[in-house]
Amino acid sequence: MPMILYELCGRDPERVFSPHCWKARMALAHKGLAYETRPTPFTKIPEIAAGFSKTVPVLDDDGTLVRESFDIALHLERTFPDRPSLFGGPGGEAMARFVERWTQFGVQGPLMRLIVADIHSVLDDENQRYFRESREARLGARLEDVQAGREDRLAAFRETLRPLREMLAMQPFIGGDGPLFPDYIVFGALQWARVVSPFKLLADDDPVATWFGRLLALHDGLAAKAKAAA
Amino acid sequence: MPMILYELCGRDPERVFSPHCWKARMALAHKGLAYETRPTPFTKIPEIAAGFSKTVPVLDDDGTLVRESFDIALHLERTFPDRPSLFGGPGGEAMARFVERWTQFGVQGPLMRLIVADIHSVLDDENQRYFRESREARLGARLEDVQAGREDRLAAFRETLRPLREMLAMQPFIGGDGPLFPDYIVFGALQWARVVSPFKLLADDDPVATWFGRLLALHDGLAAKAKAAA
Numbered sequence: 482m483p484m485i486l487y488e489l490c491g492r493d494p495e496r497v498f499s500p501h502c503w504k505a506r507m508a509l510a511h512k513g514l515a516y517e518t519r520p521t522p523f524t525k526i527p528e529i530a531a532g533f534s535k536t537v538p539v540l541d542d543d544g545t546l547v548r549e550s551f552d553i554a555l556h557l558e559r560t561f562p563d564r565p566s567l568f569g570g571p572g573g574e575a576m577a578r579f580v581e582r583w584t585q586f587g588v589q590g591p592l593m594r595l596i597v598a599d600i601h602s603v604l605d606d607e608n609q610r611y612f613r614e615s616r617e618a619r620l621g622a623r624l625e626d627v628q629a630g631r632e633d634r635l636a637a638f639r640e641t642l643r644p645l646r647e648m649l650a651m652q653p654f655i656g657g658d659g660p661l662f663p664d665y666i667v668f669g670a671l672q673w674a675r676v677v678s679p680f681k682l683l684a685d686d687d688p689v690a691t692w693f694g695r696l697l698a699l700h701d702g703l704a705a706k707a708k709a710a711a
Numbered sequence: 712m713p714m715i716l717y718e719l720c721g722r723d724p725e726r727v728f729s730p731h732c733w734k735a736r737m738a739l740a741h742k743g744l745a746y747e748t749r750p751t752p753f754t755k756i757p758e759i760a761a762g763f764s765k766t767v768p769v770l771d772d773d774g775t776l777v778r779e780s781f782d783i784a785l786h787l788e789r790t791f792p793d794r795p796s797l798f799g800g801p802g803g804e805a806m807a808r809f810v811e812r813w814t815q816f817g818v819q820g821p822l823m824r825l826i827v828a829d830i831h832s833v834l835d836d837e838n839q840r841y842f843r844e845s846r847e848a849r850l851g852a853r854l855e856d857v858q859a860g861r862e863d864r865l866a867a868f869r870e871t872l873r874p875l876r877e878m879l880a881m882q883p884f885i886g887g888d889g890p891l892f893p894d895y896i897v898f899g900a901l902q903w904a905r906v907v908s909p910f911k912l913l914a915d916d917d918p919v920a921t922w923f924g925r926l927l928a929l930h931d932g933l934a935a936k937a938k939a940a941a
Binding site for chain 1: 796
């Protein structure tokens with residue numbers, strides 16, 4: 482039975498935008514594994530596998546259910562050890578956790594505030610209601626007010642990417658000569674923005690933009706082909 | 712012939728304070744390797760091995776000279792593959808570069824501005840002159856003015872450590888269950904401050920402080936025993 486990946490989508494089921502789902506997608510592609518996608522809006526997540534998870538991605542590997550993108554990557558690494566490694570050994574598995582926490586709090590947090598109203602705009606009516614209510618409670622402000630003035634926060638956002646930018650002067654991927662799961666972790670955040678928002682995040686001559694382009698092209702252009710914002 | 716490690720010192724040769732030298736020290740101890748230390752003030756670095764390097768640490772491994780702490784760690788990993796690994800595989804070697812760049816620009820940059828006058832205070836007269844002239848040119852201000860008001864910047868500094876703090880909720884070391892070279896990378900920055908400055912950087916209940924304490928205790932308390940600021 483092929484694997485099934487439950488992924489977050491907007492009004493258009495082809496607009497798959499969650500950063501965490503992109504990590505899982507890229508991990509499956511890295512391992513060369515076929516899977517069926519099940520685009521799922523926020524409000525349908527509780528229906529996946531009888532309420533197995535409050536979040537997506539959820540991977541159904543022939544009846545074995547796995548939630549959380551990092552745990553999905555670990556599951557694939559353990560289950561398919563002879564396919565290309567996602568971590569490059571135990572040290573890589575451990576250090577990828579650091580990259581993940583850096584991305585979550587250092588990158589995705591500020592990025593959310595640049596695109597949150599754009600996320601809302603790609604959802605259907607029911608999911609717009611859910612998203613506005615839950616996110617405005619969390620952020621303590623209207624989505625549009627959070628996003629407003631994002632041009633003024635762009636330089637600070639680009640500065641948060643400096644460790645990656647400096648590293649890219651030394652090697653082409655976080656994984657070294659080729660991509661590993663931590664590349665997909667950071668990629669997921671930027672692809673999230675690319676899919677929902679027309680806001681230009683990176684200068685064209687930014688080494689991070691060049692690296693992002695390399696990631697978009699991987700695996701037969703899997704991520705490049707995805708429906709993106711105009 | 713035992714290895715020789717050239718390390719930066721203050722007026723007191725026992726006050727070895729460079730973050731990069733601490734990375735090399737901890738890497739040698741991790742591998743269980745004996746070495747002789749050669750404490751070296753800034754102004755004597757050009758005399759090491761006929762001007763081999765503009766910076767310390769420099770490792771002399773039986774005539775093979777290696778500069779830069781990361782390259783020293785890689786040299787030890789290649790030369791002593793049967794001793795405890797510093798990287799846990801090729802993925803770890805690559806990802807440690809990201810941790811290094813994060814530490815250099817995300818942690819050490821702001822930390823320098825909290826302790827730069829304290830660094831000056833541990834140097835001898837000749838090195839105080841060198842340090843003041845070179846650092847004030849780089850920082851564009853008097854050392855004392857850069858450091859002034861550090862209490863007001865402490866909360867922001869602690870926030871820069873958030874990715875590490877969040878990761879420590881998941882595993883005890885950046886290396887996972889045990890320390891690897893990236894732990895020593897971040898440790899080096901905090902030990903730099905501990906050795907030169909009485910300024911209290913971390914709250915006692917900060918998980919980063921607990922992790923730092925674990926690092927101080929490693930290798931028979933190598934780093935805990937070092938001469939620290941009052």
